[in-house]
Amino acid sequence: MTALWRSVWSEPRPADPPPVGRLDWLLVAGCAAAALVEGTARPGLAGQPFVTVLAMAVMPALLWRRSRPLTACLIGFGAAGLLSIAQLSTRSGELGLTSMMAILVLLYSLVRWGSGREVAVGLPFVMAVASLGMYAASAGVADVVGGTLFLLLFVSLAAVFRYRADVWHRRQREIRNAERLALARDLHDTVAHHVSAIAVQAQAGQVVAGTQPGQAAEVLAAIESEATRTLAEMRAMVRVLRDDGWDAYAPQRGVAHLCALERTDSSPAVEVSLAGALTSLPAPVDAAIYRLAQESLTNAVRHARGATRIAIDVRRVGDEVRLRVADDGAAHPGPRAEPGLGLTGMAERAQLLGGSLAAGPGPKGGWVVEAVLPVGLPA
Structure with missing residues (x-):
């Protein structure tokens, strides 16, 4: 259990979250407009205009749901907690707006985009706020069970999509690693071929150095040319070791x-x-x-x-x-x-x-x- 907790706690955020785009702004604008319309058109809503202003103030947190999932979730559910506290202290009816259901998106984003540490901190806070809201609303057993399952649905969906994305990214890394390995093998074969040629030229140079100095100079020039080409290609080599032997010295097809x-x-x-x-x-x-x-x-x-x-x-x-x-x-x-x-x-x-x-x-x-x-x- 301790190892599992440490694994969850050290889980990093998912890589490459999408940036804030047009759809995010439309989501915030739509939710804010819905809160404003509901707050003004809903008859007999207690706590006005505090309830409507608070609901509209929470909506911009939707823009942070991927970049700062814990902060956004704390803001959204913190506002819901304030409404529950106000409902308990004033002994009034339900204060929340239906449009405040948008904070469930923040719960989803916490599990989908948050790190393990953020999820471990945020979920207990969400559970506490949900329990407070059910107590303030004097919810029955059926309502408690239904509400809990509803929250777990969002958590489960987020966990499933996070797992699928992680599998996809792992697959992409495997593809890239396979291509790097194949390229490293190609480069290894080429460099090994050049090095073999340099070794042969050096052996020939040793043979003719004493009797034919002119040919020895030509051999040295050939060695320099081969070495220069080899170094140029090694600069592009992917540093992946080849797991098979050094038996393939012929260059790859071109x-x-x-x-x-x-x-x-x-x-x-x-x-x-x-x-x-x-x-x-x-x-x-x-x-x-x-x-x-x-x-x-x-x-x-x-x-x-x-x-x-x-x-x-x-x-x-x-x-x-x-x-x-x-x-x-x-x-x-x-x-x-x-x-x-x-x-x-x-x-x-x-x-x-x-x-x-x-x-x-x-x-x-x-x-x-x-x-x-x-x-x-x-x-």
């Missing part, structure tokens, strides 16, 4: 291998077009272009209904390489977000190299994936 994906004897036909200076790309960019094109092609074959043609276009434009994969099938929502195949993972691969990726329906139908990668690797 743009030059895209032509192997072309086929005209089956449906859909695959056409590959290459343009510009694509033979001297940095190895990580070269491998990423091939991987993005391959995954986009796989997704098009799987998801593009009725497609007869898939076009893969790669071209060098200045200091950028542009990839475009388009099909002529029915527009589809894209691939599922599976590690290594999802749009999130593909976009993550492009972003790790300082580029971008976009996907969506084409202007003439079908589905289009476009990626732009800089030739210069990010430092």
Whole structure:
């Protein structure tokens, strides 16, 4: 029990709460207007104008329900507690407005967006205010049970949505980690290949250094060139260790291998077009272009209904390489977000190299994936 309490107490707030937007302002304006109309139009309401002013003053707390969930909840339910105290002290009828039910949104937000510590502090306060309100209203057993279940409904809904969001964020992290691992493997293979070449050149230099000084100088120049390229690519390496052995020293497939994906004897036909200076790309960019094109092609074959043609276009434009994969099938929502195949993972691969990726329906139908990668690797 102690461990569970510590786990709840140390639970952080959910990541990336939505900022205050137009809908939030509309919610506050609507609730405030409802309180004003109800306060003025409801006959025989005791405690006027105090009740209406207090209800309208609470509504702006709805704007803080995600950024300061505990503060907003304390303000909302604190106002409800004040009304219950006033009802007890004046021995009058019900003082609350129906529009004050908006504070239940604050209860939901406390559990949905608050940290474990804020939830542990706020829920007992809400329970105390609810108990005071039931006592002030002389609620019967049925009312107490119904009111308690009603509050628990909001708490349960908030907990469910919080759990679902946490699972979704965990899934996205797994996708990003899988893409980082794949990219790290590509870079590891490339760097290992360069280092192997440097070792061979160094051994050759030792052999010819004594008898052919001119060739030794050429070997040293080749070693310097290889080392410079290796260091440039290592600056872009994701620091993820490869869990398998050091047996794969050959570079990964690159743009030059895209032509192997072309086929005209089956449906859909695959056409590959290459343009510009694509033979001297940095190895990580070269491998990423091939991987993005391959995954986009796989997704098009799987998801593009009725497609007869898939076009893969790669071209060098200045200091950028542009990839475009388009099909002529029915527009589809894209691939599922599976590690290594999802749009999130593909976009993550492009972003790790300082580029971008976009996907969506084409202007003439079908589905289009476009990626732009800089030739210069990010430092």
